[in-house]
Amino acid sequence: MPKLSLTSLLWMLIVVATAAMALLLLTSSGDDSRMRSGGLDKAVERDLAFQARVAFLQKVYAPVEALLAEGNPQAALLKLDELGRDYPGDAHGYLLRGEILRGMGVLDQAIANYVRALKLDGDYLEQAGPLSRRTEIRQLVDLGLSELGPKARSNPDNRSLAVTVRELHYLQSRLAGGCE
Structure with missing residues (x-):
């Protein structure tokens, strides 16, 4: 067969x-x-x-979830790269990459991936549903603003930090019901 x-x-x-x-x-x-x-x-x-x-x-994305459950985020990122070649521009891949990077402590890249995911598909902000990641995104925004906000104010010439804070404000506005 x-x-x-x-x-x-x-x-x-x-x-x-x-x-x-x-x-x-x-x-x-x-x-x-x-x-x-x-x-x-x-x-x-x-x-x-x-x-x-x-x-x-x-x-x-079951193989990525399985690698995460095994505690292997690096392999999960590699699998996401592989899937990204098969499904370029898929919002769910960006969302998972953001989750993994957040868990690894790479906040700026995690935030950028969440922003890409939400720009492609806003279903991840729905209150209820199988795709909802609203709580995780809210926690990321709160963490990012508390950690990166003061750094950005003390280093106004740091452009990459300013971009990350701008992306945090974008996520914050989407959580509040704002649209593109």
């Missing part, structure tokens, strides 16, 4: 989920006019797409 690649397996799951949704919509009784409305169809599609996305992210 030929081995299926992860990508083809995920595409098959998406096709099956879409087919099941179409079948449900076609076989529903026409008694309820709300069931026929386009808004419900779009809501179902959106929900299915989100569920498929969460399953995809969990499957793709």
Whole structure:
């Protein structure tokens, strides 16, 4: 039996989920006019797409999570670099990299990765949901402002520190409900 690649397996799951949704919509009784409305169809599609996305992210980044659970953040960063070549610009990769770097004490790079992740996908700031990292981001902002804020004020000529503090303020504004 030929081995299926992860990508083809995920595409098959998406096709099956879409087919099941179409079948449900076609076989529903026409008694309820709300069931026929386009808004419900779009809501179902959106929900299915989100569920498929969460399953995809969990499957793709499972090796990184396993390396972190083993206590091997350097190997997890290397695995993220490898996955970054396959999925360039994926917000979840930046988010995980930020988490790892924060754990390693590299705050400026952690902050930069969180900012990249949120600029690509704001779902990580949702109050509830499988992708929410709101609490971790709030803790990072608080830690960063308490540690880096005084340093930036005492060293106004340090441009990299000023950029990091600006990124912290960006994260802070997104937490407060601000948009791009």
